[in-house]
Amino acid sequence: MDQMFCPVCHIEVRSTDYFCSNCGKNLHPAPPGTTVADQAKLYLGSIFLAPMGIVWGLRYLRGLDQKSKVMGMVAIGLSTITILVVLKYTVDFINTLNSQMGKGLQGIEGL
Numbered sequence: 001m002d003q004m005f006c007p008v009c010h011i012e013v014r015s016t017d018y019f020c021s022n023c024g025k026n027l028h029p030a031p032p033g034t035t036v037a038d039q040a041k042l043y044l045g046s047i048f049l050a051p052m053g054i055v056w057g058l059r060y061l062r063g064l065d066q067k068s069k070v071m072g073m074v075a076i077g078l079s080t081i082t083i084l085v086v087l088k089y090t091v092d093f094i095n096t097l098n099s100q101m102g103k104g105l106q107g108i109e110g111l
Helices: 036-048 052-062 066-109
Strands: 003-005 013-014
Touching: 013 052, 036 066, 052 066
Parallel strands: none
Antiparallel strands: 003 013
16 A cells, blocks of 8 residues: 655655544645636636735646646736736826826925
């Protein structure tokens, strides 16, 4: 029988065990879902919670099947695009605010 070790407590466990008998670590975690509802949640979460979308995308990239890997890449792509768009709008807003403040201060100095 093949022996393996728990990744948390490094105690020897059987390959047929689902949980470590010492610390309770799940040795065979369930893969993330790939249904249409799971895809919608992942993609919407990647847009509205962009930094978390990268974390969730990495979790899907570690999956064994091709569909979960594609979902992970799409989630990371959506998160990256969202972060870049928000960053661009933030920089534009700060530049506009800075120029308006500069014009206002020039008007005050002229008094």
